[in-house]
Amino acid sequence: MKTTKSQRQKLLSLKKREEFLLVQNKGKKWVSETVIIQTMPNDIGPSRIGFTVSKKISKSAVTRNRIKRRLRAAAADIIGVKGKSGHDYILVGRAKSETVSYEQILKDLKWCLKRLELLA
């Protein structure tokens, strides 16, 4: 799964708390073993993406950061290449996200997108 920069669409990041709450309350949701995805269309054109790893998953900041970085890398590989543009995404980490293989995260993420009918 190697992609170059030119093949990817630009992904902006979600920053405000209201935007997160909007997607969480109004958006569609699909749960897999390693990742939970929430999404809804936006009006601005390019896709935006945000990550949530709560303290319930792990009390260690090191672990939470690692989960966030793995999800960010997976999102760039999957959503950046195959996801529909013009949507807001939130990826929620789970406890298994740190230890499971990277291939498994990619697979779960793709499956979630397919179920939400967002594969381009």
Next chain:
RNA sequence: UUUGGAAACCGGAUAGUCGCUGCUGUGCUUAGGCGCAGGAGAGGAAAGUCCGGACUUCACGGGAAAACGGCGCCGGAUAACGUCCGGGGGUGGUGUGUGAAAACAUAUCAUUACGGAUAGUGCUGAAGAAAUUUAGACUACCUGCUUUUGCAGGAAAAGGUGAGAAGGUGCGGUAAGAGCGCACCGCGGCUGCUGGUAACAGGGUCGGCAUGGUAAACCCCGCCGGAAGCAAAACCAAAUAGGGGCUGCGUUUAUGAUGUUCCCGCAUCUGUGGCCCGGGUAGGUUGCUUGAGGUAAGUGGUAACGCUUAUCCUAGAUGAAUGGCUAUCGAGAAGAAGCGUGCUUCUUUGAACAAAAUCCGGCUUACAGGUUUCCAAAAAGC
């Protein structure tokens, strides 16, 4: 060489590929921005947020006191500290010497929240006869009375209880005893004596010397402290609502106010459009990393640390970058086999704690493994 302790330091490596955030140079773009190249990018604790500062805003004429909070042997280091260094005292252990013992001297190690208990108040369980008051007679002791059980008195030397029973040892003394007397040791007060900057140590002198412990109990004494914190703070500043100024239009039909005490009339405002101004929210920029800075050499100091010269620039994010994946190597761990019994080979596993958030100095807590130095003990060799 092994084990234990102390201190200092390090705390996975290399390559490929795909990315992220600043910086420098450069190209394009009206601008926002988009490319290309180069180079940089988590810790010893970044953690806990427990102390001390720098810095910022607010308050404030200066000083003092009260209240509240903190600190507390002495000297030094420092920007400062509750930190660090050196010293003193106390307590405990060990070795040596003196001694009958108690104890003292000396060396060394550890530890210490170490101002005041004679300013006052409070508390002091259980056990024990008696626990702080010039106390106390349970057993044993001595004297007298009594026939035995016992009664009266003397007495803190012995036993028992306890953390602690009011100095210890010896001699004298006595009915038995007791600092009752004496010697040595210990203790307390005083000291314009000696050494030391000082804490303190030593000496002298007085007292036969019950009057304890607790101040991380109240309290007393001395010293220190204005408050909040980078989400501090400064600047730029959209939309909406509201405020002020100028001005155009409209209306005396209605409401009220003012000029004006009442009536009438008139004017202005209360209506609405435009422009401008200031406060201020979202958002943005600055603060933001050159600093009580690092490294090296010299130098002063027992040390903490200081001084001089040279040289270097080393993260700056903000839903929060500093990475994802793959391969190789790997300190180490577990298991099996072989024999030379601590080595070899094979298999499996594959690195602790923990991630900056304005910046420094400390403290505390977490931490697999490794390196160096010093100390102690044991074994081997000489």
